[in-house]
Amino acid sequence: MSHLNDIDIAKTADKKPINEIAENLGISKEEFIPYGHYKAKIDVNMNKEEFEKNKGKLVLVTAISPTPAGEGKTTMSVGLADGLAQIGKKSVLALREPSLGPVFGMKGGAAGGGYAQVVPMEDINLHFTGDFHAISSAHNLISALLDNHIHHGNSLNIDTRKIHWKRVVDMNDRQLRHIVNGLNGSTNGVPREDGYDITVASEIMAIFCLSEDLIDLKERISRIIVAYTHDNQPVTVDDLKGSGAVTALLVDAFKPNLVQTLENTPAFIHGGPFANIAHGCNSILATKHALLYGDYAVTEAGFGADLGGEKFIDIKCRTAELAPDAVVVVATVKALKMHGGVSKQHLNEENVIAVKKGLVNLKHHIQTMKDVFNLNTVVGINHFFTDTDAEVQVILDACQEWGIKASVAKVWEQGGKGATELAQLVVEACENKTNMTFAYDLDTTLMDKITHVVQKVYGGKGATYTNKAMKQLKEIEQVGFGQLPVCMAKTQYSLSDTASLIGAPTDFDIKIKELRLSAGAGFIVAITGTIMTMPGLPKKPSAESIDVDKEGNITGLF
The missing domain is CATH 3.30.1510.10 (Domain 2, N(10)-formyltetrahydrofolate synthetase)
Known part of the structure; x- marks a missing residue:
């Protein structure tokens, strides 16, 4: 196991010139716009008939409800794309761009980690191409x-x-x-x-x-x-x-960005709305580029299946007329222990009972993807070196009992080689036909749409509304926007709107504090709980650990 941090590993990468990555994908020189040696923008006028003819398989990576221990969903996405390449498949990534807020705050960037990263990671996590x-x-x-x-x-x-x-x-x-x-x-x-x-x-x-x-x-x-x-x-x-x-102002930014993984798998990184206050997916253009040029397009949706996963389907897929051929629900032993009641300070201690207790959260998200949205679902267990065999086996046994195929992926430590078994499960899942369904129909009322999400996806009773939200709901429907989908803005840490309710709570209502009409985006944002659209820095922000030397080498980024 490597003791190097992410940025040290990234600096040792054997990167290919980005024009080689583009040429291997079949991107013409006319469509290729270099931004230095290792990143580029792609200007493709995508023909709908050509896209439908050449469209690859779409793989969505989502997760259980996140915890401070971290689930490594982006790391798993990168590792899975590399794993597909390891077993001989032409895979392409489609990811979001990181925001400077988390980079300098507490959460960190979004370029993966260990030996499952997209590079150049300093560029991607900082200014990138200026989008x-x-x-x-x-x-x-x-x-x-x-x-x-x-x-x-x-x-x-x-x-x-x-x-x-x-x-x-x-x-x-x-x-x-x-x-x-x-x-x-x-x-x-x-x-x-x-x-x-x-x-x-x-x-x-x-x-x-x-x-x-x-x-x-x-x-x-x-x-x-x-x-x-x-x-x-x-x-x-x-x-x-x-x-x-x-x-x-957006003409150049609108062109998707092309980079690569540590193993030279192509990656389109473009756009980046948060999943708790927006819809949490990379651009439709990036996803369609990945599908156009790859046999397998691996993409992720922010936070858990209740947030980014639900919005990926009910908003993005509905808009883009896409459907995942397979879904990977990412889980970790540490996160399941936290959902089982273990504090962060004791996560490195073996606790099989806590893992078993926390499995209710994993089961809930599997059921959301499999039963609510009718999608082919597998589980990827993102392995940490502190995980014990007994703890991992509990997850594998539970998935077998539920009739769900699962695989342990050691992508942080091994890159694509650590995800070949998971990649094979994904290929097999993609061969099964899918008939995706939505959590709600667009022709129902806004109140009904919210209720459907709360009941089907969160497992709650329903929703209550402040007087302000009720007034806004009536006004939105009166001006003719009631047919739009809903974008629920809530905490990522719980299926409810209360962050401390871990696991799989039941018998709760979601409190709708405010409704915002996003007429351009084409959805209604439902604000719940104490969600913030302008986060703050923590007491010790990551920015305090970042430095640069006289040669311009950045340290402490991750």
Whole structure:
């Protein structure tokens, strides 16, 4: 087992020039736009008929409810793609781009770990190709146009108390959650309350990831509702005459990014909405590129099957007309022990009883994928060196009892070689026909959609609503947006909206505090619990451990 940290391992990678990766995929020179030696953008006008003809198998990697111990879902996704390549399959990854907020905060980046990483990891985890900066600029251009319109006479009759469009920054900065701007005289704008969200929570990010092409992107941007008038009429980006300029800022960013794993498996990394406050999947374009060029496209959805997994199917697959051929539910011994009641300080001690107790969480997520969404499901046990044989065997025995195939994957330690058995299970699962179903139909009411998600996916009783949420629900349906899917914003740590309720709680209600209409993205965000759209840094942020030497070598990143 290696004692090197992730960044040290990444620096020893035998990377191929990115043009070789592109050529091996069959990407033409006209479609290939290099960004240095090891990353590129791809400009493909994807023909629908060609895509359907050449489409590979889609593999979704999701997980149990996450814990502070970490589940390593991205690491497993990378290792699985490498494992498929190890058994002779043409595999391609499709992942989200990391946000600077978690990179400098507590969660860390999203480039995998150990010997299952995408590289160059420093680039990917920091500025990469500038996509997030472009998305932040596009979002804040709308903010500037909105306040400029109000400053110059407000001919649209915008009620400044009903502005729903905050500004964004790609950083965890709690100080900006609630602000007052436009102060110090009339030349500096009209004073009003405002605030910031993190960039990954922006509706622009969601639109970016759900758009099929530039025209679709521009049309969705034009439909964004930024505010309401004094007589309660919606004000859109189109009303501000900003659709073209905002889209212009995104033209280059909209092209998917191509990189590689440590084992030179191609990876498209593009877009990155959070799964607890947005839909949690990489762009449709990246997924379709992976499907176009690979026989197997491995992609992940954020957090557990109740969050990213559900939204991947009910929002992304519905929009893109896709369906996974197989689903991998990732579990770890440590996480199951935490769901079994073990504290983080005692996770390295063998505790078979706690693993057994925590299995209720794994079983619930398997049933969600298998029974609610009717998908071919296997379990990938992400192995840690502290796991004992007895603890691992408990999981394998339980999966056998449930009729689910499972495999132990040692991808952190061994890379693709540690996932060949899992890869074979995935190939076999992909051979079975799938008839995917959704958690709800679009023609039901918003309240019914939320109830279906709570009951079928979370295992709860139903939902309660604040007076504010009930008013918003009625207004959304009255203006004709009741047919949209719902995007539940809730804690990732529990199936409920209370983070401390671990395992598989029952007999709970989800409290809907607020409903936000994302008319451009095409969904309704239901805010539950204490969910934050602008996170804060922890007491000891990861930023304190990051440094750079005189040669420009970054240390302490991971």
